[in-house]
Amino acid sequence: MGEGAAPDASKKRDEDDSETEFSPFWGIEKGAVLQEARCFNDSQLDPRRCQQVITKLLYLVNQGDTFTKTEATEVFFSVTKLFQSKDSNLRRMVYLIIKEICPSSDEVIIVTSSLMKDMNSKIDLYRSNAIRVLCNITDSGLLGQIERYLKQAVVDKNAVVSSAALVSGIHLLKINAEIVRRWSNEVQEAVNSKSPVVQFHALALLHQIRQSDRLAVSKLVTQLTRSTIRSPLAQCLVIRYVAQVIWESTANEASGERPFYDFLEGCLRHKSEMVIFEAARVITDLNEVTSRELQPAITVLQLFLSSSKPILRFAAIRSLNKVAMVHPLSVTNCNIDMESLISDQNRSIATLAITTLLKTGNESSVERLMKQITAFMSDIQDEFKIVVVEAIQSLCLKFPQKHRVLMNFLSNILREEGGFEYKKAIVHSILSLIKEIPEAKESGLAHLSEFIEDCEFTYLSSQILHLLGDQGPSTVDPSKYIRYIYNRVILENATIRASAVCALAKFGAQCPSLLSRIVILLRRCLYDNDDEVRDRAAFFVSALEDQATTAGAIDADFSCPLASLESSLRGYVVDPAESAFDIGAVDKSKDIDAVETKATGSAQGKANGKASVLPDKELEESQGMVISLAEFAQYGPIFKSCHAVELTEAETEYKVTCTKHVFKEHVVFQFKCTNTIQEQVLEDVSVVMEAIEGDGLLEELTTIPLSSMPLGQPGSTYVAFVRNEGATAAAKFACVLKFTSKEVDPSSGEPEDDGYADEYTLEDVDVSMLDFIHTTPMPNFRKVWDALPVESERVDDYGLGPRESLEDAVEAVMNILGMQPCEGTEAVPPNARSHTTLLSGVFVGDVTVLIRMSLGIDAASNVAMKLTVRADELAVSELIHQLISEA
Numbered sequence: 042m043g044e045g046a047a048p049d050a051s052k053k054r055d056e057d058d059s060e061t062e063f064s065p066f067w068g069i070e071k072g073a074v075l076q077e078a079r080c081f082n083d084s085q086l087d088p089r090r091c092q093q094v095i096t097k098l099l100y101l102v103n104q105g106d107t108f109t110k111t112e113a114t115e116v117f118f119s120v121t122k123l124f125q126s127k128d129s130n131l132r133r134m135v136y137l138i139i140k141e142i143c144p145s146s147d148e149v150i151i152v153t154s155s156l157m158k159d160m161n162s163k164i165d166l167y168r169s170n171a172i173r174v175l176c177n178i179t180d181s182g183l184l185g186q187i188e189r190y191l192k193q194a195v196v197d198k199n200a201v202v203s204s205a206a207l208v209s210g211i212h213l214l215k216i217n218a219e220i221v222r223r224w225s226n227e228v229q230e231a232v233n234s235k236s237p238v239v240q241f242h243a244l245a246l247l248h249q250i251r252q253s254d255r256l257a258v259s260k261l262v263t264q265l266t267r268s269t270i271r272s273p274l275a276q277c278l279v280i281r282y283v284a285q286v287i288w289e290s291t292a293n294e295a296s297g298e299r300p301f302y303d304f305l306e307g308c309l310r311h312k313s314e315m316v317i318f319e320a321a322r323v324i325t326d327l328n329e330v331t332s333r334e335l336q337p338a339i340t341v342l343q344l345f346l347s348s349s350k351p352i353l354r355f356a357a358i359r360s361l362n363k364v365a366m367v368h369p370l371s372v373t374n375c376n377i378d379m380e381s382l383i384s385d386q387n388r389s390i391a392t393l394a395i396t397t398l399l400k401t402g403n404e405s406s407v408e409r410l411m412k413q414i415t416a417f418m419s420d421i422q423d424e425f426k427i428v429v430v431e432a433i434q435s436l437c438l439k440f441p442q443k444h445r446v447l448m449n450f451l452s453n454i455l456r457e458e459g460g461f462e463y464k465k466a467i468v469h470s471i472l473s474l475i476k477e478i479p480e481a482k483e484s485g486l487a488h489l490s491e492f493i494e495d496c497e498f499t500y501l502s503s504q505i506l507h508l509l510g511d512q513g514p515s516t517v518d519p520s521k522y523i524r525y526i527y528n529r530v531i532l533e534n535a536t537i538r539a540s541a542v543c544a545l546a547k548f549g550a551q552c553p554s555l556l557s558r559i560v561i562l563l564r565r566c567l568y569d570n571d572d573e574v575r576d577r578a579a580f581f582v583s584a585l586e587d588q589a590t591t592a593g594a595i596d597a598d599f600s601c602p603l604a605s606l607e608s609s610l611r612g613y614v615v616d617p618a619e620s621a622f623d624i625g626a627v628d629k630s631k632d633i634d635a636v637e638t639k640a641t642g643s644a645q646g647k648a649n650g651k652a653s654v655l656p657d658k659e660l661e662e663s664q665g666m667v668i669s670l671a672e673f674a675q676y677g678p679i680f681k682s683c684h685a686v687e688l689t690e691a692e693t694e695y696k697v698t699c700t701k702h703v704f705k706e707h708v709v710f711q712f713k714c715t716n717t718i719q720e721q722v723l724e725d726v727s728v729v730m731e732a733i734e735g736d737g738l739l740e741e742l743t744t745i746p747l748s749s750m751p752l753g754q755p756g757s758t759y760v761a762f763v764r765n766e767g768a769t770a771a772a773k774f775a776c777v778l779k780f781t782s783k784e785v786d787p788s789s790g791e792p793e794d795d796g797y798a799d800e801y802t803l804e805d806v807d808v809s810m811l812d813f814i815h816t817t818p819m820p821n822f823r824k825v826w827d828a829l830p831v832e833s834e835r836v837d838d839y840g841l842g843p844r845e846s847l848e849d850a851v852e853a854v855m856n857i858l859g860m861q862p863c864e865g866t867e868a869v870p871p872n873a874r875s876h877t878t879l880l881s882g883v884f885v886g887d888v889t890v891l892i893r894m895s896l897g898i899d900a901a902s903n904v905a906m907k908l909t910v911r912a913d914e915l916a917v918s919e920l921i922h923q924l925i926s927e928a
Contacts (some may be wrong), residue, residue, distance in 0.1 A: 081119035169205035176209035200236035207242035237272035273313035452488035461865025510544035514551035535571035546581035735772025819881035
């Protein structure tokens with residue numbers, strides 16, 4: 042029987058897992074639910090169906106969906122008809138939906154009579170819920186009419202009713218405090234109730250009534266500390282009020298004792314664990330607390346560390362962790378108990394135990410702790426690992442003699458699997474230790490040099506190269522770092538190559554013995570296929586070869602933040618002065634980390650091959666040709682140019698490519714044509730474009746023909762369109778190459794006078810929404826996200842179907858959106874079940890758009906995605922969702 046039950050149990054667990062991963066309300070739409078809500082008007086009510094519809098409405102409200110005033114009014118009036126039902130479960134749901142919809146003041150009167158009737162009902166459940174709802178939707182004018190009922194309810198014999206009235210009183214203090222203050226006698230009577238919950242709520246309301254009077258609060262606290270409180274919850278409130286009075290008062294100058302400290306110490310012996318912990322927490326949080334005052338609380342928390350209840354262990358270790366930040370010696374007696382928690386099944390408890398031990402441990406225990414942590418690190422998530430890394434950094438600064446042990450530990454975990462934020466925390470910790478502990482420089486740089494060989498994050502690689510360039514030349518053997526840096530020039534993307542060029546130049550400037558070798562290496566970079574790398578290499582080669590000005594040129598460059606330098610150069614290009622550009626006038630006050638982030642480009646992960654956002658040489662030439670034409674001068678600057686698309690087969694007689702140039706309100710199609718037939722010349726060459734999909738989105742303005750197309754000499758013809766306001770959807774154009782063909786006289790090589798009109802059908806040209814989005818780096822994603830208007834946010838859920846892995850799903854969505862991954866979030870940790878990727882871009886018209894896509898994968902490899910979009914304009918957020926829906 043046992044063997045037969047095992048598969049059933051396993052199957053049940055799998056079913057439970059699938060239930061927890063997917064909501065039963067997945068995919069419901071507001072419009073459909075509002076249609077279902079019409080069942081509230083049926084003459085024969087179905088209580089069960091009505092409950093299900095109300096549940097869906099509550100789900101939509103809690104998910105952030107908003108109802109228009111008309112929709113809310115219709116739902117509210119329909120719900121009021123449900124009061125005729127005698128079903129108790131349905132009545133409770135009615136109370137909930139009325140609270141959530143919160144009708145306007147002119148509509149409240151409709152439901153007031155029904156609620157007041159329920160307040161006086163013989164059914165206690167109706168009475169308590171009616172009180173809560175009525176107080177939630179009432180205004181100060183109506184409050185006077187129901188005050189008598191509420192005062193009676195405060196001292197009601199039924200604890201549920203009394204508690205509901207007291208909680209409502211706490212909320213009503215914000216509406217009409219004067220009326221609630223008149224309940225003081227009734228509330229004072231409720232404080233002496235035998236019901237723990239009533240006593241708790243009565244005490245909370247009594248304190249709220251008196252909180253504006255400091256003397257009254259002090260008297261209340263004095264009275265409560267001398268009386269018997271039955272409710273542990275109420276006792277916890279008393280302890281918190283005592284803490285407030287202690288904070289506002291000063292210690293007795295004669296005896297040095299704090300007021301009410303004896304009361305707090307007495308609470309440490311209470312029979313309720315909740316009260317004991319609350320008292321211990323308050324004592325540890327006292328201002329300028331002494332070791333003598335801490336001792337009783339530490340003793341109690343130490344006992345909780347060995348409790349069988351995880352919540353007590355967690356609460357105790359978290360409090361001890363806070364104490365260890367200020368009074369580490371007071372916690373050392375708990376070290377043995379905390380070490381036993383390193384293997385706790387709850388990873389939060391284990392992490393807090395580790396970080397507390399790192400704060401309280403002595404120098405002799407460092408090696409032992411590192412051995413325990415090594416086994417522990419593989420079992421926790423990145424967010425906990427980051428906390429441990431930060432604690433190890435603090436320990437190393439505390440015991441600098443142990444930097445070698447701690448640096449080796451950081452180096453080892455740096456090579457293990459982990460996400461961007463985790464690796465970033467390790468690298469920044471090593472950077473800090475190198476700067477703070479001179480003896481750690483050599484080993485730290487060596488570890489980072491080895492890590493950069495396998496680093497998968499562009500941002501971190503650039504940070505390390507920047508550090509190597511700053512610190513490497515001053516080490517004992519700087520030449521050993523050259524190999525690691527030059528390997529980045531050969532093997533990495535353009536962003537890292539540019540950083541590596543700068544690092545090499547720093548070695549050449551500060552190490553005369555390496556100067557000639559560095560110049561040779563930099564000369565090889567002059568043939569790089571990226572403009573930025575070539576420009577940096579050319580500058581540094583010129584500066585290093587000029588021995589008289591080498592130091593001045595290199596120092597001037599490196600002391601200038603790249604963001605400031607770029608801004609100054611742009612301003613100089615727009616409005617050039619008569620004199621040459623003065624690099625000394627560049628603002629040098631900006632933070633180097635922000636500069637390096639800007640300089641490293643957009644992608645912080647190189648895995649997707651999009652590290653460089655600089656345009657290639659061919660695109661630059663095409664843009665220059667378009668800008669130089671007077672017909673397009675009024676269109677303004679080019680927002681985005683798309684890579685050329687072949688419109689003919691390779692072996693055909695004519696070769697035609699199309700490059701799309703997107704302006705703020707216009708789109709220009711550049712057709713680059715080449716004639717491969719020796720015996721003819723093409724004249725008056727143009728392309729006729731006819732919309733076959735998305736008709737009306739673009740309106741043709743002008744065509745600029747190519748006057749002549751001799752053999753082998755490429756030329757361009759242009760077709761310009763104006764984009765209709767708000768038009769960004771997909772479109773497709775049929776293209777026909779039209780021209781006049783003339784034979785070439787073999788003797789003179791000149792075309793004949795007569796020719797004939799001809800045409801050649803080209804491949805169709807597509808225009809997609811991606812053509813109107815430009816990838817852009819976003820170094821501080823969260824700051825920009827918070828700055829965008831919340832009203833423009835659009836959220837929706839999508840099912841992506843079965844996928845091999847989350848990484849495959851992330852890559853598929855990124856290919857659809859064509860936007861820039863931020864902060865290395867495109868890299869998915871191995872075996873991850875959920876992941877969030879951040880994307881950024883700029884929509885035509887300089888509209889910033891940011892995306893958070895959260896993906897999860899279930900046991901059947903089905904992937905679900907929640908897509909959240911914010912932009913400067915609401916329409917752009919909706920377009921992004923449209924792009925996903927149509928993919």
